[in-house]
Amino acid sequence: xxxxxxxxxxxxxxxxxxxxxxxxxxxxxxxxxxxxxxxxxxxxxxxxxxxxxxxxxxxxxxxxxxxxxxxxxxxxxxxxxxxxxxxxxxxxxxxxxxxxxxxxxxxxxxxxxxxxxxxxxxxxxxxxxxxxxxxxxxxxxxxxxxxxxxxxxxxxxxxxxxxxxxxxxxxxxxxxxxxxxxxxxxxxxxxxxxxxxxxxxxxxxxxxxxxxxxxxxxxxxxxxxxxxxxxxxxxxxxxxxxxxxxxxxxxxxxxxxxxxxxxxxxxxxxxxxxxxxxx
Amino acid sequence: xxxxxxxxxxxxxxxxxxxxxxxxxxxxxxxxxxxxxxxxxxxxxxxxxxxxxxxxxxxxxxxxxxxxxxxxxxxxxxxxxxxxxxxxxxxxxxxxxxxxxxxxxxxxxxxxxxxxxxxxxxxxxxxxxxxxxxxxxxxxxxxxxxxxxxxxxxxxxxxxxxxxxxxxxxxxxxxxxxxxxxxxxxxxxxxxxxxxxxxxxxxxxxxxxxxxxxxxxxxxxxxxxxxxxxxxxxxxxxxxxxxxxxxxxxxxxxxxxxxxxxxxxxxxxxxxxxxxxxxxxxxxxxxxxxxxxxxxxxxxxxxxxxxxxxxxxxxxxxxxxxxxxxxxxxxxxxxxxxxxxxxxxxxxxxxxxxxxxxxxxxxxxxxxxxxxxxxxxxxxxxxxxxxxxxxxxxxxxxxxxxxxxxxxxxxxxxxxxxxxxxxxxxxxxxxxxxxxxxxxxxxxxxxxxxxxxxxxxxxxxxxxxxxxxxxxxxxxxxxxxxxxxxxxxxxxxxxxxxxxxxxxxxxxxxxxxxxxxxxxxxxxxxxxxxxxxxxxxxxxxxxxxxxxxxxxxxxxxxxxxxxxxxxxxxxxxxxxxxxxxxxxxxxxxxxxxxxxxxxxxxxxxxxxxxxxxxxxxxxxxxxxxxxxxxxxxxxxxxxxxxxxxxxxxxxxxxxxxxxxxxxxxxxxxxxxxxxxxxxxxxxxxxxxx
Numbered sequence: 001x002x003x004x005x006x007x008x009x010x011x012x013x014x015x016x017x018x019x020x021x022x023x024x025x026x027x028x029x030x031x032x033x034x035x036x037x038x039x040x041x042x043x044x045x046x047x048x049x050x051x052x053x054x055x056x057x058x059x060x061x062x063x064x065x066x067x068x069x070x071x072x073x074x075x076x077x078x079x080x081x082x083x084x085x086x087x088x089x090x091x092x093x094x095x096x097x098x099x100x101x102x103x104x105x106x107x108x109x110x111x112x113x114x115x116x117x118x119x120x121x122x123x124x125x126x127x128x129x130x131x132x133x134x135x136x137x138x139x140x141x142x143x144x145x146x147x148x149x150x151x152x153x154x155x156x157x158x159x160x161x162x163x164x165x166x167x168x169x170x171x172x173x174x175x176x177x178x179x180x181x182x183x184x185x186x187x188x189x190x191x192x193x194x195x196x197x198x199x200x201x202x203x204x205x206x207x208x209x210x211x212x213x214x215x216x217x218x219x220x221x222x223x224x225x226x227x228x229x230x231x232x233x234x235x236x237x238x239x240x241x242x243x244x245x246x247x248x249x250x251x252x253x254x255x256x257x258x259x260x261x262x263x264x265x266x267x268x269x270x271x272x273x274x275x276x277x278x279x
Numbered sequence: 280x281x282x283x284x285x286x287x288x289x290x291x292x293x294x295x296x297x298x299x300x301x302x303x304x305x306x307x308x309x310x311x312x313x314x315x316x317x318x319x320x321x322x323x324x325x326x327x328x329x330x331x332x333x334x335x336x337x338x339x340x341x342x343x344x345x346x347x348x349x350x351x352x353x354x355x356x357x358x359x360x361x362x363x364x365x366x367x368x369x370x371x372x373x374x375x376x377x378x379x380x381x382x383x384x385x386x387x388x389x390x391x392x393x394x395x396x397x398x399x400x401x402x403x404x405x406x407x408x409x410x411x412x413x414x415x416x417x418x419x420x421x422x423x424x425x426x427x428x429x430x431x432x433x434x435x436x437x438x439x440x441x442x443x444x445x446x447x448x449x450x451x452x453x454x455x456x457x458x459x460x461x462x463x464x465x466x467x468x469x470x471x472x473x474x475x476x477x478x479x480x481x482x483x484x485x486x487x488x489x490x491x492x493x494x495x496x497x498x499x500x501x502x503x504x505x506x507x508x509x510x511x512x513x514x515x516x517x518x519x520x521x522x523x524x525x526x527x528x529x530x531x532x533x534x535x536x537x538x539x540x541x542x543x544x545x546x547x548x549x550x551x552x553x554x555x556x557x558x559x560x561x562x563x564x565x566x567x568x569x570x571x572x573x574x575x576x577x578x579x580x581x582x583x584x585x586x587x588x589x590x591x592x593x594x595x596x597x598x599x600x601x602x603x604x605x606x607x608x609x610x611x612x613x614x615x616x617x618x619x620x621x622x623x624x625x626x627x628x629x630x631x632x633x634x635x636x637x638x639x640x641x642x643x644x645x646x647x648x649x650x651x652x653x654x655x656x657x658x659x660x661x662x663x664x665x666x667x668x669x670x671x672x673x674x675x676x677x678x679x680x681x682x683x684x685x686x687x688x689x690x691x692x693x694x695x696x697x698x699x700x701x702x703x704x705x706x707x708x709x710x711x712x713x714x715x716x717x718x719x720x721x722x723x724x725x726x727x728x729x730x731x732x733x734x735x736x737x738x739x740x741x742x743x744x745x746x747x748x749x750x751x752x753x754x755x756x757x758x759x760x761x762x763x764x765x766x767x768x769x770x771x772x773x774x775x776x777x778x779x780x781x782x783x784x785x786x787x788x789x790x791x792x793x794x795x796x797x798x799x800x801x802x803x804x805x806x807x808x809x810x811x812x813x814x815x816x817x818x819x820x821x822x823x824x825x826x827x828x829x830x831x832x833x834x835x836x837x838x839x840x841x842x843x844x845x846x847x848x849x850x851x852x853x854x855x856x857x858x859x860x861x862x863x864x865x866x867x868x869x870x871x872x873x874x875x876x877x878x879x880x881x882x883x884x885x886x887x888x889x890x891x892x893x894x895x896x897x898x899x900x901x902x903x904x905x906x907x908x909x910x911x912x913x914x915x916x917x918x919x920x921x922x923x924x925x926x927x928x929x930x931x932x933x934x935x936x937x938x939x940x941x942x943x944x945x946x947x948x949x950x951x952x953x954x955x956x957x958x959x960x961x962x963x964x965x966x967x968x
Contacts, residue, residue, distance in 0.1 A: 110831035
């Protein structure tokens with residue numbers, strides 16, 4: 001599998017309807033390769049629906065989705081993945097009966113199998129070597145190599161989140177959609193998670209579009225942010241501009257107290273990091 | 280002209296988009312409109328021209344009975360997520376009890392009917408409601424297995440208790456005739472139709488207008504959230520099952536005078552209710568009743584139209600209509616209309632226990648040594664039973680591969696076995712060597728398996744089980760008696776290899792045992808290889824999370840059919856081995872290749888565990904070997920073994936779901952409000968974004 005060239009994700013005029021309900025209404029966004037872009041909004045704003053439309057899990061009523069120069073919106077979910085668009089899920093989707101190593105290996109293995117109609121039946125030795133290399137690299141990057149033989153269904157939420165991320169980054173994706181990846185993680189786990197994301201983007205140049213409620217993580221890793229409310233794009237800007245925006249505050253953050261909460265979370269993390277360093 | 284296809288495609292796309300946007304109410308109105316147009320525009324002129332009005336009237340009456348059962352089916356599926364495959368058996372139980380009370384005990388029919396309704400209707404509801412509760416977060420395959428277990432249990436119990444003969448039930452509703460539109464209609468028929476329409480209308484309004492009706496639909500999605508709205512989900516479920524179960528019970532009583540009291544026949548009669556429910560996407564009550572009426576009319580009118588044909592297949596084609604409707608409806612309905620109820624909260628399989636390598640090797644060596652020694656230590660009369668067990672091991676291992684590796688369920692596996700047996704028989708008749716015939720059996724089963732697997736592109740869980748059930752019935756009733764399979768005699772000779780190897784005549788009982796043993800070892804090897812291969816990993820992953828697999832680039836439409844085809848080919852070889860034991864294979868219902876055997880092997884396999892090779896081995900011994908040794912060789916056990924299989928299968932399916940939390944759920948909910956709040960938050964997360 002040759003190394004794919006990274007690409008920007010461009011969503012133009014995307015509209016998704018469920019019967020009479022317009023869940024996403026003509027939103028447009030561009031997420032750059034080599035950066036982490038945030039997609040924020042309160043519950044029900046249309047973030048996951050946008051992801052689902054990008055990956056083809058739901059049909060878009062209108063609009064286009066492109067990865068680099070490739071239009072994705074005409075293809076199935078599996079085809080979009082083989083063209084380079086990967087994702088993780090808000091409610092984790094893991095292969096619970098399999099080990100961590102098998103889960104992570106399924107990422108690149110799916111990519112290889114999709115190259116030929118009979119790819120699911122046979123496994124050339126050369127592909128196995130590449131799969132093992134990618135798997136080990138991803139597990140090492142996420143710090144879960146010591147869990148390789150564990151059955152995934154028996155892991156904690158934090159470990160499962162890392163397995164899902166490892167599976168995504170082991171795959172030859174050109175762009176990643178991460179849906180609330182830090183949900184269920186404690187403060188130190190979230191810090192570790194953020195560090196992995198930053199390192200991965202810096203090393204590979206792959207772009208990430210991140211849906212996340214943990215504002216401290218968003219503030220830490222995102223360089224640009226789009227904000228949705230009621231299915232519409234209400235704001236876009238740099239992280240600093242977004243966090244300072246009154247519109248965003250009114251629609252999403254709700255009160256001035258949240259800013260204090262973000263600050264306090266930062267202090268707690270700084271303290272935790274200090275404790276870890278001393279220990 | 281180049282623009283014409285583009286315009287057509289655009290129009291089609293616009294049409295699809297418009298259909299996609301319709302609300303459920305609009306879809307219902309559209310369906311009713313189409314039904315009325317067809318009835319008035321096509322049905323009435325045809326009926327008038329061909330003088331089939333009496334058959335239309337009879338069809339409406341039959342359809343109303345199917346409709347009642349279909350209402351019960353849809354109602355309970357909507358509210359519990361459990362598709363009751365056993366409604367035919369339940370209706371038969373109702374008919375038998377009604378027969379006993381009315382004919383044997385001599386009670387007046389209204390009293391017998393009420394007692395039957397209480398015993399079978401409400402009693403059945405109590406059992407189903409408990410089972411549905413324990414299965415509320417189980418994988419669809421376990422829900423299917425539970426209803427199969429019930430079907431096997433009831434069929435075996437009723438057959439053993441009442442005997443195989445069809446019992447005659449005199450009519451109990453008024454038989455006086457009135458003339459409507461120039462056609463004689465009995466008052467009994469009018470009562471049945473009125474009952475069906477009244478039940479449909481009442482249920483329709485109940486679901487739309489009452490709080491309990493709305494609650495019934497919510498209970499399957501999240502009972503905990505319903506509990507937060509001060510509505511007890513247990514009570515809601517109990518109401519739904521009570522109504523549904525009573526409908527099925529009533530339909531069993533109503534159908535008895537026309538069709539006779541016969542459990543095997545009733546299992547088939549009530550397939551019409553499955554077809555009606557499928558046409559209604561398993562959700563619309565009015566749609567299910569309307570579809571049942573249409574099926575009833577179609578069956579009666581076609582029976583009249585084709586009655587003059589000399590060809591038996593054409594002549595009896597009307598009996599296949601319900602099975603065809605079921606298969607076509609499930610095959611053609613849009614996928615979005617076939618969302619599995621309650622599938623969002625599925626409890627995962629526990630990983631299969633693995634054993635130390637040394638233990639596995641030692642046990643395997645001992646098992647192989649024992650298997651080789653068997654023909655030298657058992658009586659020659661018993662060798663055939665062991666040979667048949669080896670054949671069934673192959674079929675069971677193929678089923679296990681499908682069930683536990685890819686999470687699919689096939690209720691037509693004995694049809695694949697039959698394909699294998701008849702292919703070998705035809706090959707031998709054509710003069711081909713035995714070994715080539717067996718290879719051909721596997722090869723022929725591949726495309727047959729692929730054909731049956733086509734629905735698995737889009738269906739899974741309950742719906743795949745239902746469509747394969749329909750396919751199994753179609754094979755048995757439509758194809759088995761054709762020249763392609765068993766022929767009009769219903770039987771075909773299947774021989775053994777005419778070879779001597781190391782002084783052992785493979786045509787003899789002992790020699791053929793070793794042939795079957797080698798085939799079983801080959802099947803075991805195939806299972807191990809598939810599980811360890813990329814396909815095996817993909818199948819397991821597909822069983823765990825199809826969404827994740829697709830999101831990483833796997834075309835899951837290919838994974839399921841691949842496994843299905845391999846499993847079908849293995850089953851075909853197993854069928855060829857089984858047929859070689861007696862030297863012939865037959866299509867008779869009591870024979871090995873009947874649709875009911877497909878259900879029995881699923882039931883037995885499930886209670887024997889989820890180990891890929893050991894479980895099929897134990898299941899084969901339970902099915903074929905146990906009955907030759909005391910105390911299992913007694914007639915009583917053999918007659919009632921289906922009852923035991925059914926109970927054990929139900930137990931195996933529901934046992935993982937019976938927890939202390941279920942037994943003391945109400946108390947736990949009262950004392951732990953935080954737990955429910957957490958569930959509420961979790962559920963809100965689910966709809967967020």
